[in-house]
Amino acid sequence: xxxxxxxxxxxxxxxxxxxxxxxxxxxxxxxxxxxxxxxxxxxxxxxxxxxxxxxxxxxxxxxxxxxxxxxxxxxxxxxxxxxxxxxxxxxxxxxxxxxxxxxxxxxxxxxxxxxxxxxxxxxxxxxxxxxxxxxxxxxxxxxxxxxxxxxxxxxxxxxxxxxxxxxxxxxxxxxxxxxxxxxxxxxxxx
Amino acid sequence: xxxxxxxxxxxxxxxxxxxxxxxxxxxxxxxxxxxxxxxxxxxxxxxxxxxxxxxxxxxxxxxxxxxxxxxxxx
Numbered sequence: 170x171x172x173x174x175x176x177x178x179x180x181x182x183x184x185x186x187x188x189x190x191x192x193x194x195x196x197x198x199x200x201x202x203x204x205x206x207x208x209x210x211x212x213x214x215x216x217x218x219x220x221x222x223x224x225x226x227x228x229x230x231x232x233x234x235x236x237x238x239x240x241x242x243x244x245x246x247x248x249x250x251x252x253x254x255x256x257x258x259x260x261x262x263x264x265x266x267x268x269x270x271x272x273x274x275x276x277x278x279x280x281x282x283x284x285x286x287x288x289x290x291x292x293x294x295x296x297x298x299x300x301x302x303x304x305x306x307x308x309x310x311x312x313x314x315x316x317x318x319x320x321x322x323x324x325x326x327x328x329x330x331x332x333x334x335x336x337x338x339x340x341x342x343x344x345x346x347x348x349x350x351x352x353x354x355x356x357x358x359x
Numbered sequence: 360x361x362x363x364x365x366x367x368x369x370x371x372x373x374x375x376x377x378x379x380x381x382x383x384x385x386x387x388x389x390x391x392x393x394x395x396x397x398x399x400x401x402x403x404x405x406x407x408x409x410x411x412x413x414x415x416x417x418x419x420x421x422x423x424x425x426x427x428x429x430x431x432x433x
Contacts, residue, residue: 248387252380263388271395279391 173309177214178322181205182305188228189295192235198298200231200336202305203329209322216355217326220346230340248276300335304328323359327352397425 174182185201194201207217208224217223250260267276297305308325315324329337330348341348393414400410407426411418 248391249380249384252377252384253388255377256381256385258381258385258388260388267392267395271399275395276391279394280387 174305174325176321177209177211178308178312178325181209181322181325184208184224186295188231192231194235194295196296196298198301198336199304199329199332199338200227200234200340202301202325203227203337203340204231206322206326206329209326211321212358213322213326213355216358217351220351220354221344222341222346222351226344227340230343231336233343234336234340248280300332304332323355326355330355394425394428397421398429401429 181202182197182205185197185205188204189195189197189201203222204224204227206214207222207227208214209217248260253260264276268274304325307328311324311328329335330341330352332338338348341351397410407418407422411421414421
């Protein structure tokens with residue numbers, strides 16, 4: 170996918186990937202692409218930053234979103250004894266038998282081994298979410314229709330701003346930035 | 360304390376919050392037991408195929424999931 174994108178837009182995708190990795194996420198979404206575009210060394214990146222959409226501020230907002238989603242989801246490394254108890258499974262009894270067979274702390278050691286596996290995955294290839302993939306495809310199409318348009322982040326930025334329900338949009342909203350106004354500004358500048 | 364437990368048990372089949380959390384916890388517990396059992400089986404010289412048969416999955420599935428962590432038979 171990145172091979173068909175050139176110049177600053179390609180750099181934006183690379184930055185998006187770096188950000189996702191840094192947050193320990195296994196996917197690239199519109200929010201990461203927004204971060205990538207915000208750091209672009211071109212006119213579009215300049216406009217975004219002038220309106221307060223800087224890489225630092227996108228990072229801060231993503232951190233908030235990530236924290237929120239991780240605290241809402243069950244912590245997978247925790248064994249919820251109360252939840253098991255509700256269906257009649259006595260975690261203490263299971264733990265006692267497992268540790269009798271495999272040694273003290275073995276049930277927790279097994280969890281550590283599993284999270285180690287999950288961490289390794291982040292260094293591999295990152296999945297691009299359906300929405301982000303659609304944005305990239307649309308931007309490639311739009312850019313190739315323009316003379317020399319493939320090299321800057323204008324098309325990608327406009328398409329990202331156009332998606333109404335995305336993490337990128339909620340980050341913009343929290344930053345107090347109107348996506349349609351920002352779009353208009355970018356379109357006018359080109 | 361006892362009454363809290365009774366309420367939880369009574370609600371188990373009805374309240375999605377309790378039920379879903381129980382499913383997630385069971386899954387986590389099963390994953391941990393699987394990791395421990397496979398590690399042990401490999402230590403005892405079991406092949407991936409033998410392990411896969413007992414788990415009811417393919418050899419590739421179990422190897423892909425646990426191979427990097429456990430490695431070769433010792």
